[in-house]
Amino acid sequence: MTKVTPSGAFTEYPIPSGGVGPAGIAAGPDGNLWFTEWRVNQVAKVTTSGVFTEYPVPTASSTPWGIAAGPDGNLWFTEYAQTANQIAKVTTSGVFTEYPISSANSFPYAIAAGPDGNLWFTEVGTENVAKVTTSGLVTEYPCCVSYGIAAGPDGNVWFTGSQTNAIDKIEAGGATDVDLSIATTDSPDPVNTHQQVTYTIAVSNLAPSIDATGVTVMSPLSAHVTFVSAIPSQGTCSTSKAKGATTVTCAIGTLAGGASATITLAVKPLQPGTLTNTTSVASSVTDRNPANNTAQELTSVLK
Numbered sequence: 001m002t003k004v005t006p007s008g009a010f011t012e013y014p015i016p017s018g019g020v021g022p023a024g025i026a027a028g029p030d031g032n033l034w035f036t037e038w039r040v041n042q043v044a045k046v047t048t049s050g051v052f053t054e055y056p057v058p059t060a061s062s063t064p065w066g067i068a069a070g071p072d073g074n075l076w077f078t079e080y081a082q083t084a085n086q087i088a089k090v091t092t093s094g095v096f097t098e099y100p101i102s103s104a105n106s107f108p109y110a111i112a113a114g115p116d117g118n119l120w121f122t123e124v125g126t127e128n129v130a131k132v133t134t135s136g137l138v139t140e141y142p143c144c145v146s147y148g149i150a151a152g153p154d155g156n157v158w159f160t161g162s163q164t165n166a167i168d169k170i171e172a173g174g175a176t177d178v179d180l181s182i183a184t185t186d187s188p189d190p191v192n193t194h195q196q197v198t199y200t201i202a203v204s205n206l207a208p209s210i211d212a213t214g215v216t217v218m219s220p221l222s223a224h225v226t227f228v229s230a231i232p233s234q235g236t237c238s239t240s241k242a243k244g245a246t247t248v249t250c251a252i253g254t255l256a257g258g259a260s261a262t263i264t265l266a267v268k269p270l271q272p273g274t275l276t277n278t279t280s281v282a283s284s285v286t287d288r289n290p291a292n293n294t295a296q297e298l299t300s301v302l303k
């Protein structure tokens with residue numbers, strides 16, 4: 001264990017157990033530094049004058065890794081081993097409580113105290129970011145392979161996405177990045193040829209408080225319809241033609257977290273059969289769930 005003064009003077013303190021594999025470290029509420037010893041399955045504290053106390057973790061070979069001071073006055077740490085798969089807390093007097101993580105093979109790694117009073121941690125194995133309440137209830141959020149995690153000054157928890165080459169953030173409330181969704185309804189259905197069918201296209205940002213910027217909605221129309229109009233509740237819509245087929249593109253602009261916009265699109269079908277409308281939404285920011293970014297609506301066209 002080593003300390004360094006702000007001017008760069010180092011002092012090293014030998015750890016009583018040999019070959020401990022010191023990993024994470026955090027300042028404890030008791031004025032000591034707390035750290036994990038993954039090789040020997042212990043959590044330890046060291047006073048600022050270099051006196052060590054080591055505590056064995058109850059679960060054998062748990063690989064204690066990341067550690068953070070919780071708002072409850074305890075130290076919280078990850079048990080990275082596949083066989084452990086737990087989050088644990090230790091009181092400043094060395095009493096442990098361990099909590100299971102529902103997903104198997106989660107490999108919990110880094111941990112940080114969130115702005116919401118929970119502890120947040122990364123799961124390298126499941127590609128989740130998760131939180132644990134101070135009473136031990138774990139909630140996991142699908143995300144990405146991530147390692148480092150820290151509370152931001154903006155009320156979000158920030159973490160490194162190692163495979164996306166990006167920094168991501170998660171709202172302390174739960175949602176990662178924005179989640180735009182789109183849904184389309186038609187009226188009337190069925191409709192006669194050369195009669196107007198109107199689509200109501202609703203675009204929503206399901207993230208509670210993260211803005212989606214540069215929101216764009218695209219609807220390539222069937223070659224078997226005549227375009228009538230496209231009216232957005234915000235922004236502008238335009239049409240372009242390629243090989244006789246019309247595409248409607250609407251620049252919606254910014255959709256704040258929790259906000260929605262509507263596009264009313266009218267067309268007239270030219271021939272009987274099943275008319276398919278496919279509309280999709282995109283934006284300038286990462287969408288955590290691309291599966292709901294496209295909507296399809298079928299309309300029966302009579303003669």
Ligand SMILES: [Ca+2]
Pocket residue numbers: 178179180181287288289290291292293
């Ligand atoms: Ca989405």
Ligand SMILES: [Ca+2]
Pocket residue numbers: 186189297298299300
């Ligand atoms: Ca329909």
